[in-house]
Every structure is written in structure tokens, then in C-alpha cells.
Amino acid sequence: MPDITQQQPTSRRRRKRWGGVLALGFLLTLVAAGVAAIQFAQQWMPVVFGDDGLIRYERSQRRMRAEYGLPMPGQPDLARFSERLAEQGLKEGAPVLVRIFKREFELELWMQRDGAFRRFATYPICRWSGWLGPKLVEGDRQAPEGFYTVEASALNPNSRWFRSFNLGYPNAFDRAQGRTGSLIMVHGGCGSIGCFAMTNGQMAEIWRLVTAALGGGQKRFQVQVYPFRMSEAELNARAKDPDIAFWRDLKTGHDLFEANAVPPRVSVCKGRYQFQAGAGASPDSEPIQASCSNG
Numbered sequence: 001m002p003d004i005t006q007q008q009p010t011s012r013r014r015r016k017r018w019g020g021v022l023a024l025g026f027l028l029t030l031v032a033a034g035v036a037a038i039q040f041a042q043q044w045m046p047v048v049f050g051d052d053g054l055i056r057y058e059r060s061q062r063r064m065r066a067e068y069g070l071p072m073p074g075q076p077d078l079a080r081f082s083e084r085l086a087e088q089g090l091k092e093g094a095p096v097l098v099r100i101f102k103r104e105f106e107l108e109l110w111m112q113r114d115g116a117f118r119r120f121a122t123y124p125i126c127r128w129s130g131w132l133g134p135k136l137v138e139g140d141r142q143a144p145e146g147f148y149t150v151e152a153s154a155l156n157p158n159s160r161w162f163r164s165f166n167l168g169y170p171n172a173f174d175r176a177q178g179r180t181g182s183l184i185m186v187h188g189g190c191g192s193i194g195c196f197a198m199t200n201g202q203m204a205e206i207w208r209l210v211t212a213a214l215g216g217g218q219k220r221f222q223v224q225v226y227p228f229r230m231s232e233a234e235l236n237a238r239a240k241d242p243d244i245a246f247w248r249d250l251k252t253g254h255d256l257f258e259a260n261a262v263p264p265r266v267s268v269c270k271g272r273y274q275f276q277a278g279a280g281a282s283p284d285s286e287p288i289q290a291s292c293s294n295g
Helices: 004-067 078-087 172-176 200-215 232-236 244-260
Strands: 096-101 106-113 116-124 146-151 164-166 185-187 220-226 265-269 272-276
Touching (some): 078 116, 096 200, 106 200, 116 200, 146 244, 172 265, 185 200, 220 244, 232 244
Parallel strands (some): 096 220
Antiparallel strands (some): 096 106, 106 116, 146 220, 164 185, 265 272
16 A cells, blocks of 8 residues: 555645746746836837826836836946946046937936047936926926036036036027026936936936046036937927927937037027037037027
8 A cells, every 4th residue: 555644745845846836937927927018018108198108107117116226227237337438448537428318218428539429328317307398487397408518517516416417408599489497407316397317326427427527628518408319200200299390400419419429519590509510529518609600
């Protein structure tokens, strides 16, 4: 007769083992479903609910990450700062340039090497307020769009948001449009009323590079703020938007930088941005002023 007392523990162990395998499989299925749901939402949210739907979704996801102390999606490895610089042949103290894409929640930091600017890092923005389109008036809680320049006097090491630098809104273009507002910053933390909040860890790295650049001889660096990635397809999809003429003007400056990797020269003529190709390898961007000169 079989020894039932010996078979029962073995049977229980097998059931436990299979139970653990099934539980793990179920958990992995949930994770895969969650990833698929996120990818589906990112792909179809703009189609189904428009840009506002995607922006609301991203804000909710990033707020949750910030509350639990999790890194933002796609964040660079901040612990490998020196190694990342070396891998790209870049040096701390090199001139910088910043580009911001609102809908994508991304801030790019570019650094100069061999006379041209190269993208060093893309930082996921934790929070910006408002929607696509320019800032119009003080108190509208809207993040601006346009071209700005930042010099050392705009940096605040004692900001209530860890570190910050002032974009310089309103610039000459904004003033020509009668737009008002003040104290529009790029800063740490994850709260925003018209600003771009980067988290403290990311802002520490950005701060280190922009202060080193200004301390190393760059007089001021350019900040380009766009509503979205400035492809022709994106603009064509918004052909009837009230801001389309403004966005197409921004694309002119965007494309000049894309073409030669040098900051474009920017002025304001008859209430519109005017762009010219950047002057050689010069890293400095002049303050944006009203001028219709073609020189």
C-alpha cells in the first residue's frame, strides 16, 4: 500500500509551487496590461480627446510619480553625470541652449562642441500649467511659448523651488502683443503656475550646467519654448487653430537651429518674430529686441 503520509507533503509542495507560478504569471500579465494601457493611452489620447486629453493624462501620471518619489519617465541617469558628459565628448562649462516642448513634457539641454551645439540630455518635465498656446495675461496660469534669453542675473540659487532661472517673459515680442505677466521660471519641484517644474534632482543637473556655462564666459543662453515637436505634420493637423500663424513663425526659428546647430538670431519686426541664421560659432544670444534690420 502506498505511503500516504509521504505523498501528502509532496503534493502540497507541488500545489504551492504551481500556485506561485500562477500568481507570478498573473502579476506579469497585469504589468504587461498596464504597460499596454499606458502605450495605448499615449497613442490614442490625442486622437480621441485631443491635446488637452493627453496633457491631462500626463499630468496625472507625473503627479503620482512625484508623490511617491519615483523618477519621471525617461529621466537620464543623473548618477552618471560625468560619464554621460565624457561619452559625448562634452565638458562642463561649455555654452548651453535649452529647448522646451510643452505637449511632450520635455526639456532639452544642448551644449556646444567644435562650434556646434549637440543635445546632451532630454529631461522629462514634471509639471507645467495651462494648455497649448502662448501666455497672454498676468494670472492666466499659462506657460509661455516663444524665444527667450537668460543671463546670470536671472538665476536664483535661493528659490523657494530649490533652484530657478527666469525666462524673461514678457520679451519684446510679448510686449508688442500687449501680453503681461512676470516671474516665469524653470525651477525644481513639481508645482507650476505658468512655470516649468523639473524635480529637484533634474534641476540640480540643469543648474550645474547653466551656471558653469555663464561662469565660463557665455553671456546669455537661449531658451526656445514650443507647443509641440515642430514637424510639418503637427502644424498641418492644426491648420485651423487660432495660433497657427504664430506657431509657423516659431517653426522658422526652430528649423534654422535644426539646420546648422547654432542659435538663430532673433528680433521682433512689426509685431512678429524675425529670424536669421546664427553667426558662426558664437554661443551668445543677444537680448530679443524690436528691430526690422536685415543686417
